[in-house]
Amino acid sequence: MEQIHVNMDVLLPAGYSEYVIDTQRDIELTFFAKEDSDVYIRIINAKKINIRTFAESNTNVAYLFWNAAKSEIHVDESHEVLANAHVTVAYGECNGAATMRNTFVALRQEGASALVTSASLVDCKKNYRMQVVNYAPHTYGDMKNYSVVLKTGELMIDAIGKVVKGARRSQSHQTSRALSFEKGVHATILPELLIDENDVNASHAMSIGRVDDDQLYYLMSRGLSVKQCTSLISTGYLMPITDTLNNEVLKEKLQEEMERKLNELC
Amino acid sequence: MKTLEIKNLHVEVEGKEILKGVDLTVNENEVHALMGPNGNGKSTLLAAIMGNPKYIVTEGSITYDGKNILEMPVNERSVAGLFLAMQYPQEIPGVTNSDFLRAAMNVRREQPISLFKFIKEMESTIKDLEMKEDLAHRFLNEGFSGGEKKRNEIVQMEMLKPTLSMLDEIDSGLDVDALRIVADALNKMKNETNMSMIVVSHYERFYQLIKPQFTHVLVNGKIVVEGGEELAEKIDQEGYDWIYQEYNVQPASEAQNNVRTVSTGIGTCAVRTAAESAGKK
Numbered sequence: 408m409e410q411i412h413v414n415m416d417v418l419l420p421a422g423y424s425e426y427v428i429d430t431q432r433d434i435e436l437t438f439f440a441k442e443d444s445d446v447y448i449r450i451i452n453a454k455k456i457n458i459r460t461f462a463e464s465n466t467n468v469a470y471l472f473w474n475a476a477k478s479e480i481h482v483d484e485s486h487e488v489l490a491n492a493h494v495t496v497a498y499g500e501c502n503g504a505a506t507m508r509n510t511f512v513a514l515r516q517e518g519a520s521a522l523v524t525s526a527s528l529v530d531c532k533k534n535y536r537m538q539v540v541n542y543a544p545h546t547y548g549d550m551k552n553y554s555v556v557l558k559t560g561e562l563m564i565d566a567i568g569k570v571v572k573g574a575r576r577s578q579s580h581q582t583s584r585a586l587s588f589e590k591g592v593h594a595t596i597l598p599e600l601l602i603d604e605n606d607v608n609a610s611h612a613m614s615i616g617r618v619d620d621d622q623l624y625y626l627m628s629r630g631l632s633v634k635q636c637t638s639l640i641s642t643g644y645l646m647p648i649t650d651t652l653n654n655e656v657l658k659e660k661l662q663e664e665m666e667r668k669l670n671e672l673c
Numbered sequence: 674m675k676t677l678e679i680k681n682l683h684v685e686v687e688g689k690e691i692l693k694g695v696d697l698t699v700n701e702n703e704v705h706a707l708m709g710p711n712g713n714g715k716s717t718l719l720a721a722i723m724g725n726p727k728y729i730v731t732e733g734s735i736t737y738d739g740k741n742i743l744e745m746p747v748n749e750r751s752v753a754g755l756f757l758a759m760q761y762p763q764e765i766p767g768v769t770n771s772d773f774l775r776a777a778m779n780v781r782r783e784q785p786i787s788l789f790k791f792i793k794e795m796e797s798t799i800k801d802l803e804m805k806e807d808l809a810h811r812f813l814n815e816g817f818s819g820g821e822k823k824r825n826e827i828v829q830m831e832m833l834k835p836t837l838s839m840l841d842e843i844d845s846g847l848d849v850d851a852l853r854i855v856a857d858a859l860n861k862m863k864n865e866t867n868m869s870m871i872v873v874s875h876y877e878r879f880y881q882l883i884k885p886q887f888t889h890v891l892v893n894g895k896i897v898v899e900g901g902e903e904l905a906e907k908i909d910q911e912g913y914d915w916i917y918q919e920y921n922v923q924p925a926s927e928a929q930n931n932v933r934t935v936s937t938g939i940g941t942c943a944v945r946t947a948a949e950s951a952g953k954k
Contacts, residue, residue, distance in 0.1 A: 643769075
């Protein structure tokens with residue numbers, strides 16, 4: 408596990424690697440992937456984080472960003488995906504501090520694909536702007552955002568799929584779901600598709616809903632407290648996002664971290 | 674001895690009074706049949722005992738084992754030993770049967786149950802109820818058939834070991850074999866743990882299997898007749914008409930509309946009535 412305290416350019420090793428961002432200052436990081444890599448990045452402390460990643464042609468790269476910060480962070484990310492490379496960017500956002508994140512993914516060359524996913528347990532302000540742009544033909548972009556919004560949470564997701572003219576036979580998809588347990592919870596999801604090419608395949612799905620009173624009553628009638636029900640239902644709602652990670656180590660990391668956070672709800 | 678005592682219970686749902694003064698006492702190891710035409714308060718009574726927040730108790734008292742359960746939230750009533758097998762069990766996607774049951778078992782224990790012990794218990798219960806082996810890993814009631822949902826209620830009951838079980842039409846949706854499996858499981862629980870039961874069913878067939886010692890008939894929010902097992906049998910054969918006449922009561926739906934008189938017993942076995950009328954032709 409490598410500690411990152413200052414600005415760095417990182418050439419990712421093949422296989423699995425871990426980084427911890429822990430700094431009192433603003434930080435700029437660049438990750439280059441020339442081989443297949445699975446990267447776990449744990450954010451402990453930082454103010455403004457600026458991240459750029461490059462996936463060389465024919466690489467398969469996955470990043471899991473686990474936010475463990477105790478105070479507000481601002482993240483600006485840009486991911487460049489070259490020909491026939493595949494990049495997965497996963498966010499675990501279950502800490503109790505605000506996040507302002509701007510994610511930009513460029514599917515720069517033919518055959519590039521990217522999947523951006525997030526699992527959020529929201530009890531404060533979480534604001535994500537995600538943009539995946541198909542710049543080249545035969546590119547594939549997908550976003551999956553699953554959120555449980557608690558009473559004090561405020562969720563805002565602006566998910567933008569964009570296909571430029573000439574990026575024919577490209578695909579742009581997105582799914583965003585938010586669940587709450589109480590009335591009067593703030594959750595806004597803006598699914599956007601900006602398509603400038605005729606020959607594409609695009610979709611978006613969105614749902615925001617509250618747990619049914621009858622479901623809560625049913626679980627409680629077996630002895631579970633409201634908090635235990637919240638934990639159980641949230642676990643069931645958010646855990647499927649871990650399936651988007653193909654790497655077993657990353658998947659287990661996300662599962663463990665989320666389980667710990669969700670158990671804290673009880 | 675744990676006793677459920679209900680006195681002068683009045684219950685409202687969405688501002689409408691459904692129960693209008695119910696008295697009922699259930700002692701340990703007793704089986705009570707609760708009968709009555711549809712829409713006259715049977716499910717309301719069970720839901721009020723369990724503590725469904727939609728059912729508002731406006732008057733009267735319910736105590737269990739000497740404790741005022743009306744002051745307890747639903748989950749505490751469950752831990753106190755009450756269990757309601759629901760008429761329409763909820764589907765909870767994302768939550769597996771095993772995660773849910775383990776959590777529910779752990780709230781009644783000081784030390785969490787070990788995974789090994791839990792799996793053993795779950796496997797033997799699944800076997801008792803003759804359910805599919807993958808039950809533990811399936812999401813709670815999601816995609817279950819009507820009969821599977823009902824049997825899963827009894828799986829939960831066996832695992833949680835309540836001292837008073839309320840069964841709200843647990844027999845509806847069960848085929849003949851499943852009905853016997855469920856009845857066997859109930860009788861076994863009763864014999865092993867002294868569990869008492871309040872059973873709502875329209876069918877004598879189920880009562881024959883679980884043998885209630887007491888029968889209560891709820892009409893328009895009040896218990897109008899009480900008796901032994903023979904009362905359930907008589908209702909099965911004759912319907913409720915004679916009760917309306919003899920005790921000068923009208924069932925809730927009729928009392929409100931006050932338009933048509935009762936021609937057939939509302940609560941009689943629909944299948945049997947259909948079979949009889951087909952036979953007459």
